[in-house]
Amino acid sequence: MSLIVEKKNHILYVTINRPEAMNSITPELKDELHATFDEFEADDTLRVAILTGAGEKAFCAGADLKKLVPKMSSGERPIAVSDQRWFSNVYKPIITAVNGWCLAGGVEMMNGTDIRIASEHARFGLSEAKWALYPAGGSVVRLVRHLPWARAMEIILTGNQFTAEEAYHMGLINKVVPKEKLIETAEEYAEKIANNGPLAVRAIKEMAVRSLDLPMSQAFYWDSYMSTKIFKTEDAKEGPKAFAEKRKPNFIGK
Template identity: 55%
Template structure:
């Protein structure tokens, strides 16, 4: 069955390798609801297709992998109670995918972009890539699994620094703390990602899928995702959560009241 994907999602099949690209380079690959639905459909198709063994996930252009939700689109939706695809904790990015996913980080990887990356398995980054979760600066929280996955993947102090300060780290630092596997020149990024994918494809596909499935299921993250959803809702309902994104959009310093 042919997928009816939006232009913001490009899905290519090269033999046993799927390449899924966020295609809004003019908006630094920020996410719309249509794009989230398209990405979910593409990754579901990848998971279901027995001919596909590994996926490469990347962004279009040279500036950004993904900068999270497009606030111009997301703010009205969130104010209306639309969770932009994250209403079900079991649908955290890639929680249902047991085939390997390689992320080729071609630039800025923050907010929802980093949350996507945290759900993948092998991460290759261009030298100019940057990583961060700036949500607390705008009085909201990253509600796509970051509070669970980030402390599992890097030392506690590093995770807390990123979650509590909202500061970004560069590709070199991300490699040093184990957040990514390799840093390469930008023009070598896809070649390196394809080399990893081809190496994985040389292995037994059932063994590869099972190895990942055991690792993911053993984490038993679902109860933690429910906790994150419940507690995040309290923050998103606050006055500060209205002020922060509004200040961001208006390019001014926010005034928080703690309510």
């Protein structure tokens, strides 16, 4: 089983389960990941996901050089936009727990998630250019938006590896923790998000993603539309009421 999927208390746990191959991505695993997160997006009982890799050695070392890369190089498996835009059609939060090496396609997958926690021994790098390959998972597009231009281009063009602390200081990840605290910390974030209004959380994530493609004037228009839509929900009435009554809100997703 190359992918382990579990559900618990509104949280989806997705574990890449190929530790013997540094959790590298095969064609079948890539398709399975896309299908799993499509199902996550459609399941109203789930509010947030945690993505990690099996074992302590690697989160994901990128594409399987024996299986996926040859199919891409030969044209047998065309590079689809869905492959480049990891999780960009998912409007629920995704948290990545990076447990070790996060290289090439692993970084690209992580770039499509929202909150990133790394263990102290985690290492990062986009090495494609070193081997005359292209980082086809969206990093060229995303990193120049997420990081300062010079920092993004250094990562993409040199292929140099960097530590979890360096990733934290450049703003690529949110927190660095001891390896034994990795999943626990990811769960703390997930539980906080899962306890928030699910419709509001989803609308915030969707607007943030969509705004990247819009001029600011149009983005504010859609921002107004989203906020109006959320303020009309039952949850938007329950939240302030619970605050006034000094109790925990009971959000129903309506």
